[in-house]
Amino acid sequence: MIYLKKAMTLLAFIFIGIFMIGSFPSITSACSCAYLSSVEEEFERSKAVFSGKVVDIKERLSLKGYTTKSVLFEVMNT
Template sequence: MKKAKLFFLFIFIGMFLLGSFPAVTSACSCAELPTAESELERSKAVFSGKVLDIKDRNANGYMTKSVIFEVTNTWKGVEESQVIITTGEGGGDCGYPFIEGQEYLVYAIESDMYGGKSLVTIICDRTNKLSTLQNDLEVLGEGEPPTKKVDLSSTQNQTEFYIWIAGFLAIVVALTIFLLNKQAKTDK
């Protein structure tokens, strides 16, 4: 009976681990880029800023990038001095290829496209290097500097911390079960 319980426990853990890493596929096809006016209207956030940090993430089976920006100017939806934008890895998932240290004009929508609800931008948006979007800046007019000073660098590492804690706890539970079963066998 105990062997059956142990067997089912290992099956359950194995199925849980297999189900935690599903294969996700996607494809990206963009029509013509919208105008700056229509993109401003459609977007939840429009700002210019410099990329401070880029982290790879696994959100609900999607490989994504979490990008922290130091906001220079804002036209819509952002009051903070730093903001996190989510995008895909690139290629078929529409992710934008941000480069750390570069300045961008970002048009972002609120979406759950890459897992949890967050500000998202993709290659089909007008987001691009700031130096290439001078026409957009003329249409947008003068932006406002952010009004709330924040530091989001610590939030980038929280997920990794929780993954380590969960892994450690799983090992402790498995080791405890193993030792209890071993002790039960020696008591017989």
């Protein structure tokens, strides 16, 4: 009977602890990589740049239920 009382007290403390942690979420901010660079900055960092037009877009449903897209480009200039 004493073990049951101790176990119930421990479970109550665990439940209250989990409730307290979930009730007061911490304030976070996005990482520094989330800012948008200028077109000029992205052009300088890029390994390949091309111009062209989209010829075809195919959507597929993966086995996990995600939708993926494949895009076929017709390249005009590199």
